[in-house]
Amino acid sequence: MTIQELAFKSLDYRKKILKYIKLANAGHTGGSLSCIDILNILYNEILNVLPHNFSDKNRDRYIQSKGHSVEALYVVLADRGFYPESLLETLCQYQSHFIGHPTKKIPGIEQNTGALGHGLALSVGIAIAGKMDRASYRVFTLLGDGELAEGSNWEALMAASHYELDNLVIILDYNKLQITGPNKEVMKLEPLSPKFEAFGCSVREINGHDLASIKQTLQDVPFEKGKPSLIIAHTIKGKGVSYMENAIKWHHGVPNDAQYQQAMEELEDRIINLQTIVPQ
């Protein structure tokens, strides 16, 4: 896909995320909007995963450790044909499988996540098994910044480095906010890049909303032979909707009717601009 086509997808995904969160009257709005560009590139450009090969042993694995941003994942999987998008109308409804965190009951989802600090160790296990079997698949995992306070992440990083897992790609959705406030006030993470390097990762920092940059970086993995690749993706929580950007209240805020209409108009305007500025 061209970058312009991908940009269109990102805007369309953002509209759908808001649509289904609004419908469910629940969801993790800010975090879904901060990671959606990464998921767009992963599923449309990088992962060799489609509904027809989801049981293939050599499929790439994607584990979403920051499980609460599941709305972004649901929208992308629907777009990739894992299930009809209309099923998302049941999000968080009684007896729906589309709950507020990823589960294997949904086609396309690898592991049940949601408790923070679990996805990385699971990913390390899958990557170790891949090395044992000399399998060609790669394991991609998306971490939130707030969950880095969970010590289990650092246990898993030690093992990733010890076992030289260059088939493992760790992406940090670094939007710098968590439910209580900025990371730096809740629990300081910086200096982050040297920390990851000290734990044996090969680290790159990117703008997590620059689609070309995300794509290029993910195509470059592994960054170094014998080391897990770690991408610090600098993102903006609530990205794409002016009043949600960098605002803590949108961690799991649901827009009212007027707010929803404004958000949709903003996104629609950007879609129109995209079409007029660079016509296909």
Place this chain on the structure above:
Amino acid sequence: MSLEMTIKQRDNNQGIPNLEAFSNTLQDLAYKDNDIIVVTSDSRGSGKLVPFGEKFPKQMVEVGIAEQNLVGIAAGIASTGKKVFAVSPACFLTARSFEQVKNDVAYSDNPVNLIGISAGVSYGALGTTHHSLHDYAALRAVNNITILAPADNYETEMAIRFAAMTKEPVYIRFGKKPMPYISKNKDFEIGKGRLIKEGSEAVIIATGETVFPSIEAAAFLESHHGVSAGVVSMHTIRPLDIQLLSDLAAKYPVMLTVEEHMVNGGLGEACASYLLQKGKHVKFKIMGIPDEYTVTGSQLEIFNHYGISEKGIAAEVMKLIE
């Protein structure tokens, strides 16, 4: 008869620690199956897995002293179809990594075999940090885990062979002392208690390493009190053998459960809950470690202190009968 046989075997010092029976079985399986994977947390020595590691270095994953990582990584490996045994002292495996067991193994349906070594009060005077008297209770409250406590080397081997085959999560715990054989019958079946000795006046339902003192207690009751007590090895704590429980409640007026676990939330309460809800009334007593700071001592001394012994169990049966 089997009881005399077991006592003779013990006197002849037959039987090895269940831990070693586990390791031997695993090596036997791994010769034919390179999907058998062992994950350890600096626990290969205490797990008697050094020979396994030497013979099958590519089938062993070491994570260091990091039990959360142990279970998370084991779940990831198991998700790819391998037969994973996560081996760590029961005290840490079922407490430090409880959330990984709940979410990454049970809820995610990743068929990890959780092997709790040196379980119960096997670590003796090392104290409460190293005791696992909570594991049945904790895991009984988590959906989707079979819970096994083998009494002897035979039950251990059968439990491990089952674990290697099943596609569901399993927890198996055992201690580190040599265990005599409790029966010569080869009648082990998951989810089915084993009637080790028939009786008529009382039945002792025991599990794991408390089965042997229960057999001794039954012999003591017979020789000193002329009381005929049956003994069951309830090696599967979950799913509980409710058919056997019903049959036992119909036949025996007195029922005693014995476990190397706190009296809260373990085998005894599982049995009591079933019987009460089914309206089956027997004289009933749960023996185990009481809800208090555990006394200091070896496993045997702690057992004796709380009456988990030939004479202690016999005395409780007599109290219920009288």
